Amino acid sequence: MDPRVYEHxxxxxxxxxxxxxxxxxxxxxxxxxxxxxVAVAEKLGERGATLLAxxxxxxxxxxxxxxxxxxxAADPDYERALYERADVVLRLGGGRNTSAMADVPGETRSAYxxxxxxxxxxxxxxxxxxxxxxxxxxxxxxxxxxxxxxxFAYDAICRDWEALADEMAHLKTRLDEGSExxxxxxxxxxxxxxxxxxxxxxxxxxxxxxxxLPSGEVFTAPAATxxxxxxxxxxxIQGRPVRDVRLEFDGGDVVDHAAEAGEDVIAEILETxxxxxxxxxxxxxxxxxxxxxxNNILFDEKMAETVHLALGRAYDxxxxxxxxxxxxxxxxxxxxxxxxxxxxEIDGEVVAEDGTFVFEE
Amino acid sequence: MDPRVYEHxxxxxxxxxxxxxxxxxxxxxxxxxxxxxVAVAEKLGERGATLLAxxxxxxxxxxxxxxxxxxxAADPDYERALYERADVVLRLGGGRNTSAMADVPGETRSAYxxxxxxxxxxxxxxxxxxxxxxxxxxxxxxxxxxxxxxxFAYDAICRDWEALADEMAHLKTRLDEGSExxxxxxxxxxxxxxxxxxxxxxxxxxxxxxxxLPSGEVFTAPAATxxxxxxxxxxxIQGRPVRDVRLEFDGGDVVDHAAEAGEDVIAEILETxxxxxxxxxxxxxxxxxxxxxxNNILFDEKMAETVHLALGRAYDxxxxxxxxxxxxxxxxxxxxxxxxxxxxEIDGEVVAEDGTFVFEE
Numbered sequence: 001m002d003p004r005v006y007e008h009x010x011x012x013x014x015x016x017x018x019x020x021x022x023x024x025x026x027x028x029x030x031x032x033x034x035x036x037x038v039a040v041a042e043k044l045g046e047r048g049a050t051l052l053a054x055x056x057x058x059x060x061x062x063x064x065x066x067x068x069x070x071x072x073a074a075d076p077d078y079e080r081a082l083y084e085r086a087d088v089v090l091r092l093g094g095g096r097n098t099s100a101m102a103d104v105p106g107e108t109r110s111a112y113x114x115x116x117x118x119x120x121x122x123x124x125x126x127x128x129x130x131x132x133x134x135x136x137x138x139x140x141x142x143x144x145x146x147x148x149x150x151x152f153a154y155d156a157i158c159r160d161w162e163a164l165a166d167e168m169a170h171l172k173t174r175l176d177e178g179s180e181x182x183x184x185x186x187x188x189x190x191x192x193x194x195x196x197x198x199x200x201x202x203x204x205x206x207x208x209x210x211x212x213l214p215s216g217e218v219f220t221a222p223a224a225t226x227x228x229x230x231x232x233x234x235x236x237i238q239g240r241p242v243r244d245v246r247l248e249f250d251g252g253d254v255v256d257h258a259a260e261a262g263e264d265v266i267a268e269i270l271e272t273x274x275x276x277x278x279x280x281x282x283x284x285x286x287x288x289x290x291x292x293x294x295n296n297i298l299f300d301e302k303m304a305e306t307v308h309l310a311l312g313r314a315y316d317x318x319x320x321x322x323x324x325x326x327x328x329x330x331x332x333x334x335x336x337x338x339x340x341x342x343x344x345e346i347d348g349e350v351v352a353e354d355g356t357f358v359f360e361e
Numbered sequence: 362m363d364p365r366v367y368e369h370x371x372x373x374x375x376x377x378x379x380x381x382x383x384x385x386x387x388x389x390x391x392x393x394x395x396x397x398x399v400a401v402a403e404k405l406g407e408r409g410a411t412l413l414a415x416x417x418x419x420x421x422x423x424x425x426x427x428x429x430x431x432x433x434a435a436d437p438d439y440e441r442a443l444y445e446r447a448d449v450v451l452r453l454g455g456g457r458n459t460s461a462m463a464d465v466p467g468e469t470r471s472a473y474x475x476x477x478x479x480x481x482x483x484x485x486x487x488x489x490x491x492x493x494x495x496x497x498x499x500x501x502x503x504x505x506x507x508x509x510x511x512x513f514a515y516d517a518i519c520r521d522w523e524a525l526a527d528e529m530a531h532l533k534t535r536l537d538e539g540s541e542x543x544x545x546x547x548x549x550x551x552x553x554x555x556x557x558x559x560x561x562x563x564x565x566x567x568x569x570x571x572x573x574l575p576s577g578e579v580f581t582a583p584a585a586t587x588x589x590x591x592x593x594x595x596x597x598i599q600g601r602p603v604r605d606v607r608l609e610f611d612g613g614d615v616v617d618h619a620a621e622a623g624e625d626v627i628a629e630i631l632e633t634x635x636x637x638x639x640x641x642x643x644x645x646x647x648x649x650x651x652x653x654x655x656n657n658i659l660f661d662e663k664m665a666e667t668v669h670l671a672l673g674r675a676y677d678x679x680x681x682x683x684x685x686x687x688x689x690x691x692x693x694x695x696x697x698x699x700x701x702x703x704x705x706e707i708d709g710e711v712v713a714e715d716g717t718f719v720f721e722e
Contacts, residue, residue, distance in 0.1 A: 024439045029416045031395060041421040045428030050437040053416035055390045060402040060414055067406030076411040078385045078446035085439035 001035055004154040008131070008213075009039035012090060013047065015161055016129040016205050016213045021048035023087040026126075028056045033094030033133035040090060049088070056091065058100035065104045070111050075118035083122035093298070094133035098141045102239035106268035109238065113329045114273070120329075124316075127206040131157070131213040132298055141236065142294035149294075156214040156290045156299055164216055165203035168286050170359040171218045171351070175199035178346035181222065181282060183307060185342035188229045190249070192222035192282060194346075197318050202283075202302075209317035216287025216302040221318035221325045222279050222309075225249040229309065233335035236295055240265050245334055253277045254311070269311060275328025281310035281318075283333070284344070284352075297333050305339040305355035362396055365515040369492070369574075370400035373451060374408060376522055377490040377566050377574045382409035384448040387487075389417045394455030394494035401451060410449070417452065419461035426465045431472050436479035444483035454659070455494035459502045463600035467629035470599065474690045475634070481690075485677075488567040492518070492574040493659055502597065503655035510655075517575040517651045517660055525577055526564035529647050531720040532579045532712070536560035539707035542583065542643060544668060546703035549590045551610070553583035553643060555707075558679050563644075563663075570678035577648025577663040582679035582686045583640050583670075586610040590670065594696035597656055601626050606695055614638045615672070630672060636689025642671035642679075644694070645705070645713075658694050666700040666716035 013019045025044055029037040037053065044051050083089065101109070113120075132138060132153070139149035175181075179195040199220040202210035226249055234243040242262030247254050254277045259266050270277050287302040294300060301308040310333045314325030338344065339355040351358060374380045386405055390398040398414065405412050444450065462470070474481075493499060493514070500510035536542075540556040560581040563571035587610055595604040603623030608615050615638045620627050631638050648663040655661060662669040671694045675686030699705065705713040712719055 022434060024434075024437050026439070027416075027421075029418075029421075034392060034418065034420070037416070037418070038420050038424045042424040042428045045425040048430060048432065050434050050440075051421075051425050052437070052440050052443075053418065053421055055388075055398070055414040055416040057390075057395065057398070057414065059395070059399050060388075060390075060412075063399045063403040064406040064412050067403045069409060071409065073383060073385075073411050076385050076413070078387070078443050079411075079413050081442040081446050082413075082439050085442050 001039070002150070004150075004158060005035050005039045007158050008036060008154065009043045011158065012129060012131055012213055013040060013043040016131070017088045017090060017127050018206055019044065019047050019049050019088055023049040024085060025049045025051055025088040025090060026082065026086045027051060027053045028089065028091040029053050030092055030094030030133065031055075031057050032096050032135040032137065033092040036092050036094065036133040040092065058095050058097070062101050062104050065108050065112060068108070070108055072112055072115035074115050079119050080122050083119060083126060086126050089123050089126045089128040091128070091130040092133055093130065094135045096135070096137050098137050098236065099239040106238065106265065110268065110272045110329065117329055129206065129211050129213055130298065132296070138294075138296060141296060144294070152292070152294065153299070156287065159214070159289055161203050161205065164287065165201055165208060168201045168203065168216070168218050171284060171286065171357065172199040172201040174346050174351055175218065175220050180347055182345040183229070183338075185336060185338050186230060186232070188336060190225060190227040190229045192279065193224040194220050194222055194282070196320055197221050200315065200317050209315075212298060214287065214290065214299065214302060216290065217283045217285050219281050219283035219315070219318070221314035222282040224252045225279050226251070229336065231334040231336050233293060233300065233306065233337055234295070235297065235300070235335065237262065237265050237332060242266065269330055269332050272312070272330045273328050275326045276312050276330050278311070278326045279309050280312045280314035280326045280328065280331055281308070281333070283308045283310070300335055301333050305337065306335050307338045307344070308333045308335045310334070362400070363511070365511075365519060366396050366400045368519050369397060369515065370404045372519065373401060373490060373492055373574055374404040377492070378449045378451060378488050379567055380405065380408050380410050380449055384410040385446060386410045386412055386449040386451060387443065387447045388412060388414045389450065389452040390414050391453055391455030391494065392418050393457050393496040393498065394453040397453050397455065397494040401453065419456050419458070423462050423465050426469050426473060429469070431469055433473055433476035435476050441480050441483050444480060444487065447487050450484050450487045450489040452489070452491040453494055454491065455496045455499075457496070457498050459498050459597065460600040467599065467626065471629065471633045471690065478690055490567065490572050490574055491659065493657070499655075499657060502657060505655070513653070513655065514660075517648065520575070520650055522564050522566065525648065526562055526569060529562045529564065529577070529579050532645060532647065532718065533560040533562040535707050535712055536579065536581050541708055543706040544590070546697060546699050547591060547593070548607075549697060551586060551588040551590045553640065554585040555581050555583055555643070557681055558582050561676065561678050570676075573659055575648065575651070575660065575663060577651065578644045578646050580642050580644035580676070580679070582675035583643040585613045586640050587612070590697065592695040592697045594654060594661065594667065594698055595656070596658065596661070596696065598623065598626050598693060603627065630691055630693050633673070633691045634689050636687045637673050637691050639672070639687045640670050641673045641675035641687045641689065641692055642669070642694070644669045644671070661696055662694050666698065667696050668699045668705070669694045669696045671695070
């Protein structure tokens with residue numbers, strides 16, 4: 001086995017999830033993530049944690065959803081009980097076809113997600129971490145050879161996370177102290193309130209309220225969004241290509257939307273619930289180790305010189321204690337390039353220009 | 362996909378587990394059982410049941426167990442809660458290497474099993490069914506080509522179960538009414554009490570207290586075993602070959618054991634706990650559709666003209682209400698040929714001779 005698989009497993013278990021003896025761990029295994037799962041299982045054994053593996057296959061879910069009449073049971077008790085009692089959930093993404101769900105109607109997927117809100121909340125209440133095993137399907141989605149893609153992925157994952165955390169702390173401080181963000185880039189001119197919100201220094205560890213590996217972004221929960229944004233980085237959402245999404249906001253809500261490709265996907269997402277029309281996240285990619293767009297949100301949103309905004313659910317970590325932010329069954333990230341000809345301002349002060357942060361100089 | 366995969370899934374869901382709308386179903390998926398899992402997921406969607414898939418990989422378990430110090434947490438709460446709330450557990454066996462656990466020390470496996478007795482009991486309290494997807498690993502273990510093996514497996518699985526149930530009812534009646542079984546074959550001369558016990562007409566459905574697909578056996582829970590038995594059908598137990606096991610019983614307990622191969626495996630099993638030295642099952646294979654030995658207990662023990670005895674745990678279905686039979690963390694089946702030169706007597710009356718039942722004539 002590639003020794004980087006073991007390195008990946010060790011970072012995931014020790015740095016990211018902080019697994020300790022006696023932790024009850026759910027390991028969610030994608031069909032092609034078997035090798036990583038074996039390495040993680042070994043690490044969990046070493047740590048004296050408990051292991052229960054679930055099978056996360058889009059092909060299974062597709063078959064199930066397409067056959068179902070759409071009247072889904074709300075928050076199945078057995079699954080909720082599992083996650084309510086789990087300490088850690090490690091999701092090892094790795095399917096065989098990233099478009100496996102392409103022919104499941106959007107309304108079926110939305111109904112299924114809505115019916116499982118409680119299960120999802122229980123999972124989010126654990127020390128959960130999502131990562132991905134570099135598979136052939138992900139290489140293909142990135143337009144890369146398999147060997148090339150593995151190098152890319154492990155360069156992004158096997159990093160000095162502590163050093164990156166120190167660097168990102170600068171932006172977190174600015175966001176925590178500020179009240180309004182303005183983002184300018186091409187047609188984009190957007191203002192958002194971040195008053196009273198706490199930014200997350202997302203350094204790929206639950207110790208930083210960060211739940212992705214790789215990570216390398218700073219994010220917060222915006223409100224009262226006004227203006228226009230164009231997401232010029234193409235993406236695949238729910239297995240379908242989406243390009244040049246344009247959203248117009250008024251009083252926090254999306255009031256107009258358009259897209260060069262995948263407008264129906266965006267429309268379906270916006271229809272999920274009231275929260276799906278508002279932003280749940282403003283994220284700033286700061287991982288200069290991720291050097292290209294690979295059509296995978298787990299990596300793309302951390303790429304330096306990009307900003308992403310998510311429709312839907314806000315993360316509790318960004319909100320004052322006891323306060324809930326934007327609620328929704330969805331959380332869908334959209335990206336824009338903030339390299340050349342862009343400006344990121346906090347309370348009228350320029351924090352980044354043309355892709356370079358002021359504190360980087 | 363081979364249409365027999367869908368037929369298998371339908372028999373499993375409808376005939377075997379009697380899945381109904383609203384049932385909470387755990388689907389345990391072996392790494393190479395993916396295709397069957399997809400077909401079962403479709404069927405569960407059609408029925409309006411709930412689906413949670415677990416990943417059952419011997420390679421994961423091996424990595425975990427070998428790395429662990431052996432002090433396992435007793436009955437992890439999150440896993441027990443899952444099974445306590447589940448209605449149905451469908452186990453789709455299908456690993457990539459039936460010897461994947463061969464280098465895990467027997468005492469580690471026993472300790473792990475012992476620590477999880479409560480989880481196992483919770484699983485056995487559901488409408489559970491074990492089946493196997495015909496994989497290349499199982500074909501290899503059977504010494505058969507893949508295509509040939511699939512024909513064999515589907516011939517055993519896709520049967521008229523109702524007709525077989527009617528045939529097996531004859532033996533069940535004899536066992537239910539009898540008090541002592543005597544088994545004669547070669548060196549074997551064994552007597553067992555079956556007084557007050559209820560035989561299971563194992564017709565591959567929970568409606569018959571039968572939890573295997575394929576099935577086709579009648580079994581009960583013996584007691585007070587006396588005499589000698591030689592298991593002349595070779596087997597693979599815990600990934601290791603076992604051949605010509607000879608057990609001597611006195612007052613229900615194994616008092617002497619030997620084997621031509623795998624004596625250490627048998628010794629480890631006998632050491633698990635007190636119940637591992639007693640019989641938990643007397644089973645009579647009656648499935649004439651299974652026409653050869655394939656080194657897989659799920660199929661072998663149902664083969665006509667064989668009898669199997671299990672060390673360890675007895676099935677509650679064989680016992681009077683409220684009474685518990687032999688208790689153990691293990692249940693290990695051993696087989697003997699009861700074709701030529703054999704006799705199966707109940708209370709001194711011959712029920713089968715040289716492989717033919719009296720009621721078959």
